Amino acid sequence: MADIDRSSNNSSPDSKVKSIQTSTVEFSEAEEILIAMVYNLVGERWSLIAGRIPGRTAEEIEKYWTSRYSSSQ
Template sequence: MADSEHSSANQVLENPQEETNEEPKLHFSDDEEALIIRMYNLVGERWALIAGRIPGRTAEEIEKYWTSRYSTSQ
């Protein structure tokens, strides 16, 4: 019984490690994207302020999404 508890605990711990090794693709809904665009036009690159308006999103996620989607290197 103790062996089965340890094996299931190891499986739970292995999955998050696998996810951190791969670069997850950021998926934002249409509503989130529209809000990011509106907020960016209002406050600029204040990612933490924008993230505060979108529950569950971090400033880093939003900045990474913005730079990958709307890069200004022309």
């Protein structure tokens, strides 16, 4: 029965590492400037902003923006 209990846990060590890595995405200074410039032009249209930065997703950019420029700070 102990084997059944362990197998019911769906989160693998790899998935935990991926979630930690994605929460600490670093942006270069050039990317930060570009994000700010495009945000000023198009607002919260994250997919449009991500389209201007190769290798970045809309989710990464939105997470960066809200963590950096949240109005609760």
